[in-house]
Amino acid sequence: MSENKNHSELYKKMLRSHGPSYLSLMSIVQGVAFGFLAYQVHEHSGNYGPVAWILTINTFLLIIFTWNEYIIGITIFKWIPNLIDASIPFLLSASEIGLVATIKEKYQYWYFAFAIFCLVAFFAFYNATLYT
16 A cells, blocks of 8 residues: 555656746757757848748747747646657757758748658657647
């Protein structure tokens, strides 16, 4: 009986710590993606045409929307993260960094990076719905 109580208490502690720790992780990786975007704009904005500026604004909004979606998800869903859950913020950030890196290239590369981002985002959303 005591062992079940210990497991129950541990489970409750893990659930309480999940939200703040996962949101902190998302904030850090989204900050890295935003920092890279700011660096790219600072370094290359003189060479940007209208398409590059549109892609920059879209990428900036994707970073904000991704972070906001995780605030909503963490508030609504309660789960204990596993290794896949821990890797998703890094995959999202890497795909966002790919978006940023392709802004100054041909815009078709940005669309390819966007498709990769969408695939990762779909996987992240699907993974989150497993806990509802």
